[in-house]
Amino acid sequence: EPEVTQTPSHQVTQMGQEVILRCVPISNHLYFYWYRQILGQKVEFLVSFYNNEISEKSEIFDDQFSVERPDGSNFTLKIRSTKLEDSAMYFCASRTLAGRSYNEQFFGPGTRLTVL
Amino acid sequence: GQQLNQSPQSMFIQEGEDVSMNCTSSSIFNTWLWYKQDPGEGPVLLIALYKAGELTSNGRLTAQFGITRKDSFLNISASIPSDVGIYFCAGQHSNTNAGKSTFGDGTTLTVKP
Numbered sequence: 001e002p003e004v005t006q007t008p009s010h011q012v013t014q015m016g017q018e019v020i021l022r023c024v025p026i027s028n029h030l031y032f033y034w035y036r037q038i039l040g041q042k043v044e045f046l047v048s049f050y051n052n053e054i055s056e057k058s059e060i061f062d063d064q065f066s067v068e069r070p071d072g073s074n075f076t077l078k079i080r081s082t083k084l085e086d087s088a089m090y091f092c093a094s095r096t097l098a099g100r101s102y103n104e105q106f107f108g109p110g111t112r113l114t115v116l
Numbered sequence: 117g118q119q120l121n122q123s124p125q126s127m128f129i130q131e132g133e134d135v136s137m138n139c140t141s142s143s144i145f146n147t148w149l150w151y152k153q154d155p156g157e158g159p160v161l162l163i164a165l166y167k168a169g170e171l172t173s174n175g176r177l178t179a180q181f182g183i184t185r186k187d188s189f190l191n192i193s194a195s196i197p198s199d200v201g202i203y204f205c206a207g208q209h210s211n212t213n214a215g216k217s218t219f220g221d222g223t224t225l226t227v228k229p
Binding site for chain 2: 033041109
């Protein structure tokens with residue numbers, strides 16, 4: 001069964017460093033998302049991406065964040081200058097636009113980002 | 117922002133018991149989704165609901181889309197140890213736009229054998 005994959009599974013970085021989190025969405029999906037989950041808290045929406053542009057973003061997704069689909073398969077989240085409070089699990093999700101499962105978002109296993 | 121109130125926050129039950137959890141919202145949703153999350157993993161979609169009043173089953177799981185479109189519940193029948201995890205509801209406002217999901221705070225389920 002097709003699935004969303006994410007790399008790395010765990011990223012440790014120093015405050016102020018740039019990180020890039022990578023995702024490979026399900027191949028025939030057209031909408032892509034990033035969510036984050038601070039330890040012990042709920043999943044929070046960051047950004048949605050469709051047709052090579054951002055569709056919607058939350059207040060969390062400030063100028064330090066950017067997303068990109070550099071080729072036909074990868075979807076990346078970049079944090080330009082990490083802060084301690086960026087430590088969280090980051091989940092990529094994707095969905096198709098067709099059929100009964102129109103709104104069903106499928107999540108990857110996540111990248112745990114630790115900012116020291 | 118949108119608020120989803122999910123209850124109960126946690127449940128401790130015996131294997132074989134039935135479980136019920138629910139979500140309520142201050143606003144109307146067009147889609148309700150229920151996810152299960154195991155420790156250190158991503159949310160796994162269990163059930164999707166698209167119409168007010170819709171009742172959908174997935175094995176021992178049953179979920180309903182409330183007729184007011186502001187609530188949903190999830191039932192698990194005859195619980196087993198592998199049902200342990202955190203269950204999240206998520207709502208979506210639009211069928212045509214970005215379709216971002218707003219998540220509830222989660223219900224942590226513990227099943228005692």
